[in-house]
Amino acid sequence: xxxxxxxxxxxxxxxxRLAQRFDDIVGRADAPGRETAALDVxxxxxxxxxxxxxxxxLGATSRLIEGVTKRPRTGTxxxxxxxxxxxxxxxxxxxxxxxxxxxPRVVLIVGVNGxxxxxxxxxxxxxxxxxxxxxxxxxxxxxxxxxxxxLQVWATRAGVDIVRAxxxxxxxxxxxxxxxxxxxxxxxxxxxxxxxRLHTRVNLMAELExxxxxTAREVPGAPHEVxxxxxxTVGQNGLVQAREFAAAAGVSGVVLTKLDGTAKGGIAVAIAxxxxxxxxxxxxGEGIDDLLPFDAGAYADALFRPxx
Amino acid sequence: xxxxxxxxxxxxxxxxxxxVRLTPETTERVLxxxxxxxxEADVNLQVVKAFxxxxxxxxxxxxxxxxxxxxxxxxxxxxxxxxxxxxxARGGLSTGGARPKVILMLGLQGSGKTxxxxxxxxxxxxxxxxxxxxxxxxxxxxxxxQLTVVAGKAGVRVFDPPGDLDPVSRARGALVxxxxxxxxxxxxxxxxRLHIDDELMGELVAIKDVAKxxxxxxxxxxxxxxxxxxxxxxxxxxVGVTGVVLSKIDGDSRGGAALSVVSVVGVPIAFVGAGExxxxxxxxHADRFVSRLLGMGDVLSLIEKAEEVVDSSTAASxxxxxxxxxxxxxxxxxxxxxxxxxxxxxxxxxLLPGMGQxxxxxxxxxxxxxxxxxxxIINSMTPEEREHAEVIDGSRRKRIARGxxxxxxxxxxxxxxxxxMRKMLKMVGQMTGEAVPEAPRxxxxxxxxxxxx
Numbered sequence: 105x106x107x108x109x110x111x112x113x114x115x116x117x118x119x120x121r122l123a124q125r126f127d128d129i130v131g132r133a134d135a136p137g138r139e140t141a142a143l144d145v146x147x148x149x150x151x152x153x154x155x156x157x158x159x160x161x162l163g164a165t166s167r168l169i170e171g172v173t174k175r176p177r178t179g180t181x182x183x184x185x186x187x188x189x190x191x192x193x194x195x196x197x198x199x200x201x202x203x204x205x206x207x208p209r210v211v212l213i214v215g216v217n218g219x220x221x222x223x224x225x226x227x228x229x230x231x232x233x234x235x236x237x238x239x240x241x242x243x244x245x246x247x248x249x250x251x252x253x254x255l256q257v258w259a260t261r262a263g264v265d266i267v268r269a270x271x272x273x274x275x276x277x278x279x280x281x282x283x284x285x286x287x288x289x290x291x292x293x294x295x296x297x298x299x300x301r302l303h304t305r306v307n308l309m310a311e312l313e314x315x316x317x318x319t320a321r322e323v324p325g326a327p328h329e330v331x332x333x334x335x336x337t338v339g340q341n342g343l344v345q346a347r348e349f350a351a352a353a354g355v356s357g358v359v360l361t362k363l364d365g366t367a368k369g370g371i372a373v374a375i376a377x378x379x380x381x382x383x384x385x386x387x388x389g390e391g392i393d394d395l396l397p398f399d400a401g402a403y404a405d406a407l408f409r410p411x412x
Numbered sequence: 413x414x415x416x417x418x419x420x421x422x423x424x425x426x427x428x429x430x431x432v433r434l435t436p437e438t439t440e441r442v443l444x445x446x447x448x449x450x451x452e453a454d455v456n457l458q459v460v461k462a463f464x465x466x467x468x469x470x471x472x473x474x475x476x477x478x479x480x481x482x483x484x485x486x487x488x489x490x491x492x493x494x495x496x497x498x499x500x501a502r503g504g505l506s507t508g509g510a511r512p513k514v515i516l517m518l519g520l521q522g523s524g525k526t527x528x529x530x531x532x533x534x535x536x537x538x539x540x541x542x543x544x545x546x547x548x549x550x551x552x553x554x555x556x557x558q559l560t561v562v563a564g565k566a567g568v569r570v571f572d573p574p575g576d577l578d579p580v581s582r583a584r585g586a587l588v589x590x591x592x593x594x595x596x597x598x599x600x601x602x603x604x605r606l607h608i609d610d611e612l613m614g615e616l617v618a619i620k621d622v623a624k625x626x627x628x629x630x631x632x633x634x635x636x637x638x639x640x641x642x643x644x645x646x647x648x649x650x651v652g653v654t655g656v657v658l659s660k661i662d663g664d665s666r667g668g669a670a671l672s673v674v675s676v677v678g679v680p681i682a683f684v685g686a687g688e689x690x691x692x693x694x695x696x697h698a699d700r701f702v703s704r705l706l707g708m709g710d711v712l713s714l715i716e717k718a719e720e721v722v723d724s725s726t727a728a729s730x731x732x733x734x735x736x737x738x739x740x741x742x743x744x745x746x747x748x749x750x751x752x753x754x755x756x757x758x759x760x761x762x763l764l765p766g767m768g769q770x771x772x773x774x775x776x777x778x779x780x781x782x783x784x785x786x787x788x789i790i791n792s793m794t795p796e797e798r799e800h801a802e803v804i805d806g807s808r809r810k811r812i813a814r815g816x817x818x819x820x821x822x823x824x825x826x827x828x829x830x831x832x833m834r835k836m837l838k839m840v841g842q843m844t845g846e847a848v849p850e851a852p853r854x855x856x857x858x859x860x861x862x863x864x865x
Contacts, residue, residue, distance in 0.1 A: 157457050159637035162448065217660060217688075218522025218633065247688075249561035250554040257553030271561075302662055335522060339454030339637025339668065362521065365606045367639035390551070 126408035130182045139179040159339050161374035187404040194400035197380045202328040208286045210294045210326035214353050215333035217300030220361035224333050225297040226258025227395035233264050237292035242282030243268040244275040247299040276318050283322040303348035312353045333359045336369030346375050361387035368407050420449035428483035439471045454637045454668030459675050466493050494702045497675045503682050503696030509626040512590040513597045519631035521604030524659035528631050529601040530562030531693035536597050537568050544595035546571040546586035548579035549603035566690050583623045607646035616651045628654045634661040640669035641676045655682030662686040737838050742798040745790040788816040789826050
């Protein structure tokens with residue numbers, strides 16, 4: 105059989121939604137009379153394929169498969185078992201965000217290009233302001249054309265102050281200005297938007313370290329939170345990104361954006377499993393309210409449910 | 413780019429060295445490893461399966477030259493099959509068609525449409541075209557400003573009727589503007605959208621109906637995972653896609669999405685974007701891509717890059733200098749500058765065959781700073797010193813070191829390197845047989861530079 109025929113056949117199956125396939129697998133495994141029987145090879149293989157197809161990655165997938173197959177089959181069903189295993193992975197990494205004794209709390213937003221950092225900063229600012237915190241945005245993306253203008257629009261929408269500099273100026277200098285302003289104005293939370301950078305660019309990653317150093321010098325204990333913004337459509341490269349940004353900027357949590365598409369962001373499971381980084385928020389749309397705190401239970405449930 | 417996959421595959425091939433014959437057992441082991449490598453590279457699972465099956469079929473059929481060793485056999489099969497996945501689709505833009513040529517950019521949010529629009533416009537302008545760019549992204553804050561800035565850097569015209577916030581009418585206006593002003597290409601940038609957003613997908617179709625593009629380029633982030641084919645497939649089904657632009661391939665992604673989109677959605681890759689500079693866009697060549705993936709280097713691209721920055725008269729005068737053995741420090745500096753113009757050293761190194769195997773390069777990565785330092789040292793010399801290095805005595809060395817912010821040791825090292833280089837070049841010059849007429853001309857061997865003539 106030629107390659108093309110195989111692919112055409114494969115395509116038909118790919119088009120089926122994950123949810124549908126999961127329902128099939130669960131339906132077969134938990135059919136009346138089989139609920140307590142051990143999972144057969146076909147089921148395990150189908151499950152493995154499903155998880156890999158959701159970008160969960162090899163490491164986390166084998167842990168989930170192992171967990172599910174080792175579990176006694178008491179008749180509670182495969183769906184519940186898998187959901188619980190996924191929840192367990194997230195439960196192991198619930199380091200709460202650091203709250204400084206004295207404000208300002210400094211939150212640094214980092215990530216590769218195009219994951220939605222600027223949008224996330226806008227949504228976070230709105231969220232913090234609604235919580236009654238005096239919030240200040242620092243526009244430290246001085247590289248991308250019109251990034252500062254974009255952030256200005258978000259700051260206006262969220263009704264918070266912004267400290268900005270001209271395009272092309274030194275990012276660390278803007279951060280310094282913002283922190284000075286924050287201390288003078290009695291700000292509770294400072295949100296620093298940084299330029300998108302590929303984790304392979306050594307000098308740009310070094311700039312992040314510099315921003316971190318300046319922050320720590322100006323505000324003791326800062327940055328209190330370093331959020332890595334990850335696109336839900338990202339594949340196994342998300343792991344590499346998280347690892348590199350953790351090394352350079354000391355990432356303390358992850359924001360998973362664009363979950364309103366068809367991608368389920370299975371990379372979140374891989375990151376929690378391989379790197380023990382907690383997921384803090386999920387972005388589910390372009391509106392200012394479309395940012396939700398991450399809920400492991402809801403996420404595990406949704407992973408294999410249709411999104412529309 | 414795609415180092416991780418490339419390294420994994422090379423490990424697999426390496427493990428086969430020394431085997432005498434491909435037994436079914438070794439084949440299965442290799443196939444397992446290839447499967448894992450591809451899955452970790454985000455290649456679509458169906459593609460992985462089909463690919464592995466094909467490789468197995470051919471390996472067991474001994475469908476390769478018997479003269480090859482097992483590792484070479486596997487490399488050959490993998491290479492053939494990878495090429496088969498890409499098909500004979502050609503990169504670049506379509507040729508011919510109506511004037512002005514209209515290019516429509518599509519894609520998800522954050523895939524890099526606006527940046528790619530700028531890069532493409534610059535590339536076309538360099539080829540002697542007169543592109544006009546227009547943004548129809550009235551949704552994302554400051555998206556139109558971003559395109560205006562990017563177009564300014566690329567030195568191309570931008571169409572931005574103030575106050576017109578209707579995407580379709582902006583596209584229509586750009587076409588009229590292009591006809592009136594004699595622009596021969598219109599690039600229409602669009603707002604990023606999800607393939608499941610019916611309203612916005614409808615808007616794209618409306619823009620397409622008005623603009624009648626000859627090229628619909630889907631910009632895909634190379635780091636996309638298994639969802640890649642779903643989104644690309646939907647864009648293709650609802651709007652139509654003629655080519656894919658793979659962006660951010662410098663992000664050490666394993667590029668599985670590229671394979672999946674091409675083979676499952678059936679759309680060829682037109683361009684690849686590998687950097688934030690406007691010149692970082694290349695037409696896609698499947699054979700070169702596969703060679704690089706398998707660690708065979710990409711000498712063709714290297715030569716093209718060199719040709720872009722070196723004009724033939726410079727090359728001729730350099731050759732002349734080498735033959736006459738008058739290669740001075742000033743020429744040395746020109747060479748350094750040429751190399752740096754070709755792009756970051758790391759990118760260049762990756763084009764060289766065999767460089768992929770040097771994984772431990774990390775510690776001694778080619779250092780751009782080192783090159784700058786060398787240039788600074790030469791810059792701190794007088795013109796006379798550059799032409800006649802032998803006049804540089806101890807006191808001059810001290811002055812040069814001070815002037816360039818380096819140490820006397822650095823200056824010494826550079827002079828020594830230059831000296832050695834000159835000796836080597838002298839030999840090369842002699843080999844061409846014309847450099848030193850009085851030298852005995854026993855063998856008229858062709859030197860490496862004779863090819864350049």
